[in-house]
Amino acid sequence: AQKITQTQPGMFVQEKEAVTLDCTYDTSDPSYGLFWYKQPSSGEMIFLIYQGSYDQQNATEGRYSLNFQKARKSANLVISASQLGDSAMYFCAMDSTGNQFYFGTGTSLTVIP
Amino acid sequence: NAGVMQNPRHLVRRRGQEARLRCSPVKGHSHVYWYRQLPEEGLKFMVYLQKENIIDESGMPKERFSAEFPKEGPSILRIQQVVRGDSAAYFCASSPISRYNSPLHFGNGTRLTVT
Numbered sequence: 010a011q012k013i014t015q016t017q018p019g020m021f022v023q024e025k026e027a028v029t030l031d032c033t034y035d036t037s038d039p040s041y042g043l044f045w046y047k048q049p050s051s052g053e054m055i056f057l058i059y060q061g062s063y064d065q066q067n068a069t070e071g072r073y074s075l076n077f078q079k080a081r082k083s084a085n086l087v088i089s090a091s092q093l094g095d096s097a098m099y100f101c102a103m104d105s106t107g108n109q110f111y112f113g114t115g116t117s118l119t120v121i122p
Numbered sequence: 123n124a125g126v127m128q129n130p131r132h133l134v135r136r137r138g139q140e141a142r143l144r145c146s147p148v149k150g151h152s153h154v155y156w157y158r159q160l161p162e163e164g165l166k167f168m169v170y171l172q173k174e175n176i177i178d179e180s181g182m183p184k185e186r187f188s189a190e191f192p193k194e195g196p197s198i199l200r201i202q203q204v205v206r207g208d209s210a211a212y213f214c215a216s217s218p219i220s221r222y223n224s225p226l227h228f229g230n231g232t233r234l235t236v237t
Contacts, residue, residue, distance in 0.1 A: 054228040111167075
């Protein structure tokens with residue numbers, strides 16, 4: 010069965026510092042995708058970054074990068090140079106051969122000025 | 123290009139009433155997914171539809187909930203005889219034919235409050 014685990018319910022980071030949000034996953038499918046979404050207080054789900062299981066390099070999108078360690082089954086999100094607008098809930102999700110995305114329970118990030 | 127449009131944004135219903143949530147997919151997308159987010163939780167899959175067909179409803183409660191995606195018009199998630207436990211945010215996403223290992227782009231959600 011597919012499962013996503015986010016063990017950090019809340020994180021704090023100083024403005025302009027980098028922060029890592031943890032995500033581990035479990036699947037028996039050889040091919041899968043890993044995604045991160047941001048949910049600000051306004052409630053919408055914003056897609057941030059994607060990593061495919063066969064991708065050789067870690068994904069990067071601007072200030073977001075995904076630290077993908079396949080053997081450890083982890084897909085941590087790294088946000089560099091944090092901004093106040095980064096304060097939000099962050100969800101890790103996984104997609105495999107079925108129709109569903111599986112979401113973790115989320116990490117609440119607060120950026121401190 | 124318009125993204126996935128959901129309405130209403132907020133919906134308040136009394137216990138026992140019906141709730142109808144609408145989702146207009148991205149133009150040209152023929153696949154729709156509904157997810158539910160309970161307070162303090164991540165999104166949970168409910169149902170996956172193609173035009174006029176339910177493909178996977180394994181996440182849908184067996185009673186009171188139904189979904190459709192007609193040939194014309196938006197996808198509708200219908201909850202009959204709502205109870206307080208139905209209070210949640212309901213998100214819709216759409217995709218073209220081929221979606222595997224590409225991101226789902228969600229609408230802004232409908233926040234249902236049952237009083």
